[in-house]
Amino acid sequence: MSLLSDLLNLNLSDTTEKIIAEYIWIGGSGMDLRSKARTLNGPVSDPAKLPRWNYDGSSTGQAPGEDSEVILYPQAIFKDPFRRGNNILVMCDAYTPAGEPIPTNKRFDAAKIFSQPDVVAEVPWYGIEQEYTLLQKNVRWPLGWPVGGYPGPQGPYYCGVGADKALGRDIVDSHYKACLYAGINISGINGEVMPGQWEFQVGPAVGISAGDELWVARYILERITEIADVVLSFDPKPIQGDWNGAGAHTNYR
Numbered sequence: 599m600s601l602l603s604d605l606l607n608l609n610l611s612d613t614t615e616k617i618i619a620e621y622i623w624i625g626g627s628g629m630d631l632r633s634k635a636r637t638l639n640g641p642v643s644d645p646a647k648l649p650r651w652n653y654d655g656s657s658t659g660q661a662p663g664e665d666s667e668v669i670l671y672p673q674a675i676f677k678d679p680f681r682r683g684n685n686i687l688v689m690c691d692a693y694t695p696a697g698e699p700i701p702t703n704k705r706f707d708a709a710k711i712f713s714q715p716d717v718v719a720e721v722p723w724y725g726i727e728q729e730y731t732l733l734q735k736n737v738r739w740p741l742g743w744p745v746g747g748y749p750g751p752q753g754p755y756y757c758g759v760g761a762d763k764a765l766g767r768d769i770v771d772s773h774y775k776a777c778l779y780a781g782i783n784i785s786g787i788n789g790e791v792m793p794g795q796w797e798f799q800v801g802p803a804v805g806i807s808a809g810d811e812l813w814v815a816r817y818i819l820e821r822i823t824e825i826a827d828v829v830l831s832f833d834p835k836p837i838q839g840d841w842n843g844a845g846a847h848t849n850y851r
Contacts, residue, residue: 611683615640618685620678621651621670622817623692626659628702629832631817641684648672648688660692660700668700669693673709674810679776680821687780687817689810705809712805723851724808725785725801729844730819731836732766732794733829740794740837741766741828752842755793765794769826773798773819780818782811791842802851812846 610616617640622633634653642648655661655668670690678685691705699706711717732741742765743749755763770787777784777798785799798819800812816832823830835843 609683610681610685617641617683618678618681619648619688620681620686621672621688621690622814623653623670623690624702624813626655626702628704630658631813631820632658633817642686643675645672645675645688648675651690655692655700660702667695669695669697673705674807674814676780676782676814679779679818682779687814689814705806708809709806717805722805723802724805725799725803725849725851726808726812727797727799727847727849728812728816728832729790729795729797729846731792731831731833731844732769732796732823733831733836735827735829738829740792742794749793752791752793752840755789755795756791757788763793764789766796766828769819769822769828770796770798772822773815776818776822777815780814782815782818784811784815790844792837795836795842795844801849 617638618635619638619642620633620635622631624630625632636651650672651670652667653670654666656663656666661668669692671693672688672690674689676687676689678687691703692700693703694700712722733739734741734745737745739745758764774784774787783801783803785801787796787798790797798815800815801808803811820830832844834845
């Protein structure tokens with residue numbers, strides 16, 4: 599396992615100018631994230647200079663099997679906190695081969711709105727508060743809860759401190775630092791009302807960048823929970839009864 603860790607942490611810039619670009623897009627449910635990686639000949643900082651790519655939309659619920667090709671258009675670049683170095687994360691949206699946005703591509707219409715001169719002049723600031731729940735993988739029950747049972751009632755967990763209150767803080771802090779490394783304007787984190795539930799805030803961010811940054815922050819969190827063998831849930835009501843729900847609250851200025 600130490601060799602595996604060494605290989606994962608190889609610094610490519612010691613031996614090559616080539617980099618790895620992880621292309622990210624939103625899947626057919628409108629909430630699932632997909633990604634795949636490709637090699638580029640050198641560092642890139644402008645998404646317009648990145649090549650478009652394709653994927654099998656019939657495997658993501660975004661195209662029929664007889665006409666499954668979907669094209670990824672790079673839209674925003676972030677530093678890759680997993681591979682580090684000059685490697686990048688690329689937020690994309692999706693189009694047909696003819697250049698039409700596919701039905702699940704909500705970014706296309708949003709970008710048209712945010713690019714209108716009167717909207718640009720407004721300088722629309724957004725701050726998004728994303729709540730989420732960490733679940734034990736094999737039982738889909740909140741992290742730190744007794745399997746099939748419940749912790750003490752809500753009250754001490756919101757912004758709580760201690761092993762019996764702050765469940766999963768190592769994941770949360772890893773995500774916080776990874777987002778800052780990536781260039782996401784993450785402005786804070788806190789424990790939420792239900793144990794095993796947390797929140798991070800993205801913003802203030804201007805216009806379409808608020809959406810790009812939020813989705814890449816979600817992607818990074820999904821990758822970190824994958825490493826930790828924990829399931830990430832954005833379910834608005836993960837546990838029935840008198841337990842706090844989760845949402846993504848949007849603030850505008």
